[in-house]
Amino acid sequence: MKSSATSNLSRRGFVAAAGATAVTLTFSRKTRAADDRHDVAIVGAGLAGLHAASILTELGADVVVLEASQRTGGRCLTMDHWHLHPDLGGAQIGRDYARVLDAARRLGVKLGPGAHVNAPYAFVVGGTLIPAREWPRSPLNRLEGAEREIPPHALGSYYVEGRTPFKTLDGWLAPEAAQYDLSLTEWLDRQGASPEARRIIRESQGRALESLSVLRMMQEATRGKISMAQYDGRAFEGKDSFERAAITSQHVIGGTSRLTDAMSASLGERVRLGKQVRSIDLQRRAAVLRCADGSRIRARFVLAAVPFTVLRQIAITPALRGDQADAVQRMPYGNQSQVWLRVRKPYWELDGIEASMWTDGPFNLIRQQIESDGSRELMSVLAFSEKSVRIDALPEAERGRFAIAEIERIRPATRGLLEFVGAHSWERAPYQRGCSFQMVPGRAFAWAHNMAKPHLSLHFAGEHLRRLEVGMEGAMESGERAAREIAERLDA
Secondary structure, eight states: OOOHHHHSOOHHHHHHHTOSSOOOOSSOHHHHHHHTEEEEEEEOOSHHHHHHHHHHHHTTOOEEEEESSSSSOTTOOBOTTSTTOOBSSOOOEETTOHHHHHHHHHHTOOEEESOOEEOOEEEEETTEEEOGGGGGGOTTOOOOGGGGGSOGGGHHHHHTGGGOOOOSTTGGGSGGGGGGOOBHHHHHHHHTOOHHHHHHHHHHHTSOGGGOBHHHHHHHHHHHHHHHTTSOGGGGTTOOHHHHHHHTEEEETTOTHHHHHHHHHHHGGGEEESOOEEEEEEOSSOEEEEETTSOEEEEEEEEEOSOHHHHTTSEEESOOOHHHHHHHHHOOEEOEEEEEEEESSOHHHHHOSOSEEEESSSOSEEEEEEOTTSOOOEEEEEEEHHHHHHHHTSOHHHHHHHHHHHHHHHOGGGTTOEEEEEEEESTTOTTTOOSEEOOOTTTHHHHHHHTTSOBTTEEEOSGGGOSSOOHHHHHHHHHHHHHHHHHHHHTO
């Protein structure tokens, strides 16, 4: 199989394929300036929106990007004012991320080898800390048969990634893939997972297994398996998908926001911040977008490059229909509530136990980061979805105190060695409203085929509309697809 770098058109090739001349523009420059008219209005300045804007601009289209917040980047967010400025969203740039790598090269954004990895995990069950070497024989390990050898945080990968039937990146879109449009509960039933395995996987996911789509998980798992096939599998034994990806990734020096900042800067005044779109009226000759500040923008075509949690708050006329409307209204998003701590001393040297922890307590993961240069000063304490509700109810500083108290309770060696850095919840970010998209079991196959289709002059992009890729590359893949669709219509 060809890699994504060769099976997808390069940016230069895409531009050439779209036509040797600039697209035909309907609005005269004088009219556009007077009435704030454009060829394309893009809602959302995350990776998908910025990438689409860059392609369309290079093709000669008059593009405006409307971003509701006061920054660009979406879920790419580097906290420059925090200790060691951690990335709260996309941090890993895989070797197969052709579009991301190309954007960094073109814009002069420096990349470093490797991304941070999480230190090995110990496990906390019922408040008791269990070193990894003791897990298979621990009386608190109530797994059955071969499961007993699997670390808790890797059980999901064991039952899904290790058993995905797809061999190609687009396998999940083939007609025969519809039989896997199941809930994780149904899949685990078929695999004979033990009751304790189900409990641990639910703890890891932070939400009911009945609500999780196996088809969506298999798409991501297949991408991971194909990427890792070129490496010695022994190097990844006992590691979760995040750890495996980190080992083979690069990172943006200075934080991932440097990449999205550069993408935004290359577009100049085309990017407008503080422009919250409230409605999109798809009229016969032009779409009209109305913003919360009272401004109005006209465009021949509109690209909605925001999460569906945000898009469902925008009034669209005529309304979306069928599977597409269903996806926009019902697509669930998981949350990730994060508490970041500074590690003053290596507590793992004091008690001789792995530094990171999987836990079935109020948090899901306690990750001690090892940076690409070997430094180990940061810890991220994560609560997913249902568990995040309790954490998010607390003021940010209180989240830090709660996290430190919980860690010190289960691991005395950390006492006095942790310092609060900051807290963040993607659910509470008003223009993201969640961290990772999910699919409704039984609806995932229909959604995957229909939710990205153009609706009159309205097109769609975003990581939730990925087809072959994942993560940051998936977002840029979707932006490229939407740019191609619009370019073809502009040039018609």
